[in-house]
Amino acid sequence: MLPIIDTHVHLGTSKFSGVTTTETELLESMESNGVATSLVMPQPTLENIDDVHENIGRLAIEHPGKFYGIASLDPWMKEEPYVLRLEKCVKELGFIAVKLHPYGHNISPLSDRCNKIYESARRLNIPVIVHTGLGTPSSLPSLLIEPARNFPDVTFVLAHAGFAIYTDEAIVAAKTCDNIILEPSWCPTYTVVKMIKAIGDHRMIMGSDHVTNLPVEIMKYRSIGISDVQLDDIFHNNAKRIFKL
Numbered sequence: 001m002l003p004i005i006d007t008h009v010h011l012g013t014s015k016f017s018g019v020t021t022t023e024t025e026l027l028e029s030m031e032s033n034g035v036a037t038s039l040v041m042p043q044p045t046l047e048n049i050d051d052v053h054e055n056i057g058r059l060a061i062e063h064p065g066k067f068y069g070i071a072s073l074d075p076w077m078k079e080e081p082y083v084l085r086l087e088k089c090v091k092e093l094g095f096i097a098v099k100l101h102p103y104g105h106n107i108s109p110l111s112d113r114c115n116k117i118y119e120s121a122r123r124l125n126i127p128v129i130v131h132t133g134l135g136t137p138s139s140l141p142s143l144l145i146e147p148a149r150n151f152p153d154v155t156f157v158l159a160h161a162g163f164a165i166y167t168d169e170a171i172v173a174a175k176t177c178d179n180i181i182l183e184p185s186w187c188p189t190y191t192v193v194k195m196i197k198a199i200g201d202h203r204m205i206m207g208s209d210h211v212t213n214l215p216v217e218i219m220k221y222r223s224i225g226i227s228d229v230q231l232d233d234i235f236h237n238n239a240k241r242i243f244k245l
């Protein structure tokens with residue numbers, strides 16, 4: 001089997017759950033679950049976001065190939081400072097994607113303010129990861145259909161694939177737009193099967209979201225009767241292709 005890539009990992013403290021994840025916990029969890037690479041982003045947080053980005057950047061430099069950063073900036077910020085900070089993350093810290101958190105930042109993906117995210121992603125040639133599920137209506141998966149159509153050359157990853165309750169809607173969005181990828185952390189096993197049947201395993205990636213959820217997410221794919229080739233795609237090949245690792 002190929003090395004496992006976890007595409008949804010957080011560092012720092014969440015303003016919602018109060019949960020803090022440290023560097024040591026990340027390293028231990030990867031070691032004990034046989035994960036080779038983690039894509040790390042800030043939480044929706046009250047911490048200084050530039051500091052969290054710097055920490056993630058340092059982690060990536062200290063452990064080449066083991067960690068890659070994902071930027072998560074407040075879309076309510078004006079365009080110029082937003083773009084400057086995102087470009088710094090990508091060009092100086094080597095980040096490989098940008099996150100939009102409609103719930104954490106209380107914004108609809110259809111807001112004009114989000115266009116700078118999609119335009120920057122296109123220019124920088126990076127995917128946009130969007131939190132979906134918890135925190136509706138702005139976290140409804142269908143709200144990504146219009147941006148995915150307007151930016152057909154940008155890849156949109158629906159994190160949590162609707163978070164169980166809106167999973168059917170995430171499947172509809174992915175069936176409607178080829179540039180939508182599903183990352184079904186927290187979704188039930190039978191819905192993961194449904195996703196693979198609907199869009200194929202090439203547009204599915206594994207994400208844990210929390211260190212203690214990592215073994216659960218890995219086991220989910222191992223328990224649904226898919227082949228080793230499909231597991232390699234979902235655990236490794238797809239993430240490598242989508243995030244250009």
Ligand SMILES: [Zn+2]
Pocket residue numbers: 008010209
């Ligand atoms: Zn998350």
